[in-house]
Amino acid sequence: MRTPAHTAASVATVQDTAPRDHRGSPIPTGAMIATRFMELRKRRGLMIALILVNIGIPTVFLVVRLLAHAIAPQSYGPAGGYSIYTGLVAGVMYVFGFIVAATLGCTAGSVDLTEGMFRHLVVTGRSRLALYLARIPAGLAIVVPLVAAGFIIVCSVCVFAAPTRLSYDGTNVPAGLSRAAFENWAADHPKLVICDFSFSAGPSSPVPAVINSVPCGPNGPIVKAPPGSQGPGQATVTPAQLRAAAVLIALQNYPDYSSDFLYPSDSLMIRTGLWIELEAIIGFIVGLGLASLLGQRTVPVILMVVLEIILTPLFSRARIAHLLNLQRSIVGVAMAHLTPGGLPVFGGGGGGPGGGQGNPLLVPESITWAVLVIIAWLVGWTVLGAWRMITRDA
């Protein structure tokens, strides 16, 4: 057997110095992030599924609409436009972006453990915290472009295939009119306005008497007249009376009209893009932490989907007196309060466009509190996931 003295003489070919690469540092190296990115990107099945969900579904939907409109433009409206945009972004991309990101986060947080690589990595002597933190930029380097790609497709179609005239209450109205211009347009098209626009009449309003004299077809004008208001109309009304009634109706509809557009504005698209990216980042970080904590992928993915699809809409709408603070501390509720103005709130009870801030259908929460909740979720789940990774037996 070799003695220590014997060994000292024979150590010629092996390095006798430890590499000085700060491997105890909690900061991951670029190479660690790059290889972690490669490991996730090479999961072909997962990547295909994520692309299908986040890019494929909105793309197929828009392509079908484009084709339908191209083939039968009278029956099918344009593929793009403001309403399509708000519906797709708030109803599809927001939710799917979260689920896609959460799935990737759960994968990143658990596969080293389940596939036996965690032990190899720990044996390198590299800080376990660095091993955990390397997953965050690597995963986000996939999630952020993926969500952005789907979003850019939606924006492009909604802008470039937008309708040329605004369809308001079923009537083609020029878009972007000022209040005065809208009144002028209404005065020029009294019959359209009287028959198609909704109107809420007061008890002494002369409008019902005027509009009832206009033949509007089987449905008649859309008027909400209170009890005691004027009954069936006069035998004849002058064109001036018709124009005056149309202007009154138009004025009542202007706030609603002014929140409707042909296509989303640049600022709305930027704010919406940042908002759904934030939602996706939250999904990834929370999924990563949860999967690291539980040491597996399937259950965390299910929990994340339940959180997004069931718990968040439920706790956003229902005001449970004793649980209000708990409801406010749910990240989805906080994110609903950050919904950009002009978008309907997901799970907000069908309140229509208008964004989350001050939405009466949402559990009340200040913007500051909502931001703090989001930060707490990001930091808290990162700490939990990292703690479990550091303390876990490999």
Place this chain on the structure above:
Amino acid sequence: MSTATVPDTFEHQTESPWAVETHGLIKRFGENVAVNNVELLVPRGCAFGYLGPNGAGKTTLIRVLLGLTHADAGTMSLLGYPVPKRRDLALARVGAIVDEPRFHGHLTGRQNLQILAAAREPAARDRIGPALERVGILQRADDKVSKYSMGMRQRLGVAACLIGDPQLLLLDEPMNGLDPAGMADMREMIVSLVAEGRTVVLSSHLLDEVERTCDAVAIVDRGKVVRQGPISELLAGATLALQVECSEPDRARRLIDATRIGAHVEVGSLGLGISLPAGTPRDVIAEINRVLVEGGISVYRLQEIQASLESWFLQVTSRLGAPE
């Protein structure tokens, strides 16, 4: 900060002659003591066998040494660095296979090594090719690991160790899944690694492989190291065994029992099996022969049986059926 103190500490620590040193190491899983007050000294630059029956605590000790799980008591050091305090510095020059080596199946062997190299020093990336070549899977390095056989994954595990240019390799059952040719290759590799000045700790239950590969061994039983040292010295302390082919074996046994030699005699199909206490002078062999011949027994063959690691292992572990 800490980097400033590292070189001094390192120079000091690496003067330790021991690649692995543990004192009073204990690891419990509930009531079960998997590592029981282990005192282990592995000299640098040798192949060291860590032997024990299944469930003896071999893998647990390696996991504790590598920081994969925490020790409940005791101290330990790898290459002179106290663990877990300087674990990062210690493991920078350690390679290990623990249990069955598993990798990301959707990646190639080379890509798996790239992930591990990224967690090591930058130079580790340059060692991937040579490591794959050395373990004999360079041709399959760009195949997905999911298509690898068990033996190939073992080889990839060794390659994963080698990319760190380790001074110390802790190999837990590295022969598992290897065919005879693969086992011979692995044996050769271990010998060549030791020849380069590296220390190889080979945890195994394959006594024959350990005897052929290692310079020294420690025998672990029920979490406790019961013997350790160079194989030659340990075997010298084993009982002396004789095989005697003779006429009238039962009478021959009674004749030997009647002497004060202190031999344990058993009658078997091949004749008499005689065990003599360790350290018995060789003159006793001649004395036995004389007693038999003078007693009228015809002795056809009297052979000293070379003590093997296996027979010695069975003597010192509790798995030989000795009373509890």
